[in-house]
Amino acid sequence: MSALGHERSTGIDAIFQFTGSGMQLFSGAIFYIIIVRLFTTTAVGAIAFFLAVVGLFSIVFSFGLGSAAQHFISYHIGTKDYHAARWTIYKIISWGFLFAILGTLALVFLSSDVSLIFLHNTQYSGLVRLLSIDLLGNLLFGVLNGSLLGLQNFRVSAVINSVIWGVYYFGAIGMALYLRDLDAVVVGWIFGIFLGVFIESLVVFRTIRHYLTPKKTGGTRTNVIMKYSFPILLSSIIGYGAAYADRFIVTGLLTLSSLGVYNFALLVASSIGFLAVPFNNMLLPKFSYLFALGRKSEIKENVKASSLLLSSVYVPAALGIAALSPEIIFLLGGVNYSGGSVPLAVIMIFSAIFVSQNIFTQAVASVRKTHLFLYASVASLSANIVLSFILIPLFGLLGAAIGFSSVYAANFSVLAYFAMRERVVGLDLIGMLKIWVASAVMFFVVWVISEGIMHFISYNNLFIVLYILIGFAVYSVLARYIKIFSREDHDLVISLFPEKYARLRKLISIIMLH
Template identity: 25%
Template sequence: MNPIKNALKSLSVTTTNVIVALIFFIITAKISNPAFFGKVAIIQLLEVITSAFFYFIPGQIITREISYLYARKEVNKDVIGKFISLPFLSFPVFLVLLLFPTYVKLAIPYLFLYLLGGVLNSIMIGMDMFTETAIAGNLFLIIRWGISILAVLQHNIYLFVEIWTLGGIISDSLGYFFIIKKIGFVYPLLYLPFLFKHFREGLPLYLSSLAGFFSSQGDRVTTAYLLGSYYLGIYQFSALVAGVPSMVLGALGGVLLPTASFYKALGKDERRMSSISFRLLSLISFLAVIISIPVAIVVVDKFFPAYEGGIEALILLLLATTLPFPIGSLVNFIVASKKDLRPFLVLSILNGGLTLLTSFLLIPRLGIVGGAISQIIVSIISSSFIVFYALRTSTFIPSRKEIMLLLAMPLIGVYEVFVDPPFLDLILLLLVILIFKAFKVIEKEDVKLVESFLSSKLKFISYILRLIN
């Protein structure tokens, strides 16, 4: 289980997503309008609802269990088949969408495939099948954003949903084929005691996901309700652009759970793993924020002038999703160490309620910027809780270096909000690099550990780390 190689494979999917989605949005912005984009946003919102409400056994639990079995060479077809049956158990719940408009009804098969794809990906990641996951993911994204341009040209939301459904069929079939090739023929095996056991174990995460939907999407739902699909389109577009850095980081952080579970099963110390990951991800997150904000502003000004009204919200959303990423990564080590997950339920309920409350209070007064401020508030609360709980469970024990990085996060956020000229970001960029070098935040032992996972073609990464060290 090589975290660096796996991260690069995952990054290929993110790169494809960014490139083809950018082309899609450029064309959509030129030939369509925010109202049509708002309908696309509703389909994407249904994806999030599917992940939050219908994923009865969270993907983290599936990946962790498969990773533990894989490390001990105990993976078998029965376990895989039982997990694959989960989407079929969830399918009847999708029928509630028959009460909604026609194009939402048409999305039912796609949403089922979307859920099935999530389960297949969780299984493949747990078995170190990152190459196969990347192939299926890239193919799906090319169909999702590339071929669906045909639907945009015709302003046909029904054709749009049909193309996405086709992408789901092809991607899921490919993922299923890869699993069969790895372990032999497997079929869905509905065994309720097995599913209920893991549902009960993952219940705090599942309920947290439900509440987390309102904390992450409550601002969009409130925007749609109070301001309509036009402003939802602008806000959703701002959120998508702002989410690009966190998508890239997500490709890097996505390998942490299977890697931590794999090496935890082999007896490695999760505290050292969490410390190294936190420091490396902090460096990448800080640089991503500082570089992404001026780039995002230029991209919107040049290619998407109709969405310039969302730039302020874009900056706030980018800070809310990217800056605290190293803190959020600590959750992977908490899950991998099989710590009590119930406190996350309390946090999610608090965040969900707070998002709805602040959105209803701020959006009527500040517009979509109010929704972005709501996300900033939730981000601060979530990050503070995760740090506290990671300390309490001893999965993360910060030294002075980690404490310094924690204090630097809000300072960088304030700088980006209140320091206006974009060229001043260059000063902040140099300052961050100098601080990492002066205080030796990346230690020699960290570089050696990273080097142990690098192939000859990736040695330049160690050179960069040694330069900073």
């Protein structure tokens, strides 16, 4: 039996993590829906830019410390050296605070230049300086949440994230409704994120207050932490460029209108990413725990099981979105964005093919080979730039979608190679094939029905609900018939849920076994 469930509540932790990531997605979606109705397109563009600035500066000034916290804290817990875990948290949070201050000062110093270069005037300089406070909160929240995950308090982390991101976005909505200006939106963000910093600080420091043992060690050395986190920083920066290269090339070779349509398709495509977030949050601490115990072979076993579980959820969802891409684009954006339906379908299919890269990333990071991420990010950036320059002039937004999708392929290929070299990767090829057969049939059925209805009946948004139900039914029936999950897979998943959740365990058995 896999050691993934060494704590028998892991399954419940995962449900909480799904809820937390889902709440963030839902809150963000509601925020955008309301904001576009309150402000002009220029103001909405400024808000989107503010979020992008916070995202970019967070990547640079987080220095990969959130991932370092997850790994090293879990490692010390695995070796039962709680004193080392405690001091490691102190070190990482101290460095995180220092980098957060530096990031804040950098944004304040660059506020006029950022406003002039990207927003074409300096009237937003004051807002950018105000945004630096939100950046400070985001950086502190990131390192504290990494510490919480490293302590394996997955449920608490999920609850805090659910509350905080709800307050973050709905607080901004409330302020915007009341004051009707952009300053109010940023103030709402600031209130939400610092509430999260306050709550997570209380939880983390109260938890480690009890981490006292006779064995007095100084925790992980600072140079070891930096050696682990610095490649994450560099690869994240390069990866950020890889994710946006196609958009810059679209801007140069096509029109701004095309960029708007393409950006909207990418926004829809990114929404499915919440399905992988719980795996990303939980597996690095779990794998690091196994690495500390010297059970590296079990990481491979768990990569195999986790890849199958993630694919069984992600692949049908992605292919379902691909099949319904015209309807989804029309529902969310209207007829002006219809040109994004084919790019959306292409991106969804490629993301489904290479979704296991999420699991490989955690496996490689757990054995302290983070420098290998640099190879993956450079390969991703190169693939996107080359293919986008070649294909966009020929195929327009379809070429851009292929260029963007090459990031998935390059990242997967490099990480799979190194993960196999480190002997921490395993794949259930038969199980994966069954998932793809069931998902492909579902895709074909949903696509044929949706196209048929569109030819004979005028479009109605309620049809999307019908298509989703049909797709779910087709995939579920086929999954049961071709037996995607083995008895061993079933036993593994059941072991993650305590016996007191008998009804939930029974439901899982009904779904997985046949």
